[in-house]
Amino acid sequence: MxxxxxxxxxxxxxxxxxxxxxxxxxxxxxxxxxxxxxxxxxxxxxxxxxxxxxxxxxxxxxxxxxxxxxxxxxxxxxxxxxxxxxxxxxxxxxxxxxxxxxxxxxxxxxxxxxxxxxxxxxxxxxxxQADINSNIDALTGVANRRSFDEFFQKEWLRCARSLSPISLIIIDIDDFKAFNDTYGHVKGDWCLKTICNELKQLVNRPSDLFCRYGGEEFIYVLGNTSSKQAQEICTKIHQVLKELNIKRDAIKDSIRVTVSAGLACVHPSNFNNKIDLLEYADKYLYTAKSQGKNTTRCHYCESEICSPKNCSY
CATH class of the missing domain: 3.30.450.20 (PAS domain)
Known part of the structure; x- marks a missing residue:
């Protein structure tokens, strides 16, 4: 040959x-x-x-x-x-x-x-497929904490380079422990999957991610998204929960499952540490919880135009 x-x-x-x-x-x-x-x-x-x-x-x-x-x-x-x-x-x-x-x-x-x-x-x-599976929450089928960490880092750097705002929305299902204790874990798992299936559809851009952060807590990462734009998504979140109308009659204070949300928006070019944004969103979530639940609390820009100058804390 x-x-x-x-x-x-x-x-x-x-x-x-x-x-x-x-x-x-x-x-x-x-x-x-x-x-x-x-x-x-x-x-x-x-x-x-x-x-x-x-x-x-x-x-x-x-x-x-x-x-x-x-x-x-x-x-x-x-x-x-x-x-x-x-x-x-x-x-x-x-x-x-x-x-x-x-x-x-x-x-x-x-x-x-x-x-x-x-x-x-x-x-x-x-x-x-192995990489994808390692970034997916097994119960709900949405992105998991590991996926959030990787995506948040990349999107933070991208928004810093483009001088764009980035928003985080942290969501927590109100009184979910009481729901689990009353209706059982099977119904609780169904509740989580049902809510996730609807909320993940509110975003679909490459710069967006919806993930399960842990337990009954979820996060949206929204690249190139101002506080005002993110607030519109929060309004849709509460509307989705209202339309789902997941009953919880046996629990006092509410006849249906609701969520509380904390929203924070920054320009990464103004901040050295992306963890600050996560802490701001978590702080507003705590405020929403302590002020009656089933609501969103957030930082408001001083101007209609979200820029590094007016989007600050």
Whole structure:
């Protein structure tokens, strides 16, 4: 067997999807795993990959809804033009039947005085699912405390860079211990899941997160969100609980389950410690609890425009 055939067979034996391109993006080799992936995931005829330019594939796939392709194209072009030593990127590649994630890795190499780039797509679905599961609360199915810590850190830094406000809303179910003691833990668990299922739908931006902080306490992280905007969400929270109308007739002072909320908003550029924001929100939650429950207490900006100057404590 000649040397080229030997290494082609070796690459065909790999489970990873391998593609080799030249410095202008023309595909010069794909392995069997690459071909099989197309056969198993496309209803069209098999592609003659040796007549395709990889950069063109990326450009034709760019859309307003997904800017990952632009980042991938820029990264691969940088490696192919020898402006970057390597490039890696994790991305989702979901099908109608499965959620999948891949890791793309680009590495340059030389052969016969020419520079090529090896593009490798590795299926990391199992690892990604494990990461996702470790960030999900098992009972309610929403993000957990670990997810909050990671997301809050990233969003804090992002808002600091963009000079944007960030808001936290801490929610606590009023008298939940009494509800559990009266109706039992099975009904208590159902109550938590029912409330979470509704409250998580109030936010859906990439800069937002709804999570279970612990017990019957929950938190919204709202990036690029002013105090006034966050108050609108608090109004919706109380409306959701009213519409759910979870009965608790056997407990005095209220005929339905309610929540109390504490809201705090800051510009991270004004603060050195993100824990301050958490403590402010917790303080307002305590005030809401002590002043009658089923309400929201918060810091109000002095101006209609939320800016670092007027959004301060």
């Amino acid at each position: 000649d040397e080229v055939g030997f290494f082609n067979n070796a690459l065909d034996a790999l489970p990873e999807h391998i593609c080799i391109i030249n410095n202008i993006g023309d595909i010069v080799f794909v392995n069997q795993a690459w071909v099989d992936f197309e056969l198993n995931n496309s209803s069209t005829q098999s592609t003659d990959w040796h007549k395709i330019n990889y950069f063109d594939i990326c450009k034709n796939s760019i859309s307003e809804d997904n800017d990952d392709i632009s980042l991938i194209l820029s990264g691969i072009e940088a490696v192919a033009s020898q402006n970057s030593p390597s490039f890696s990127f994790e991305y989702p590649c979901h099908s109608p039947d499965n959620h999948r994630w891949f890791s793309l890795n680009c590495t340059p190499f030389k052969s016969n005085q020419k520079t090529y780039t090896l593009v490798q797509h590795v299926n990391i679905t199992q690892k990604k």
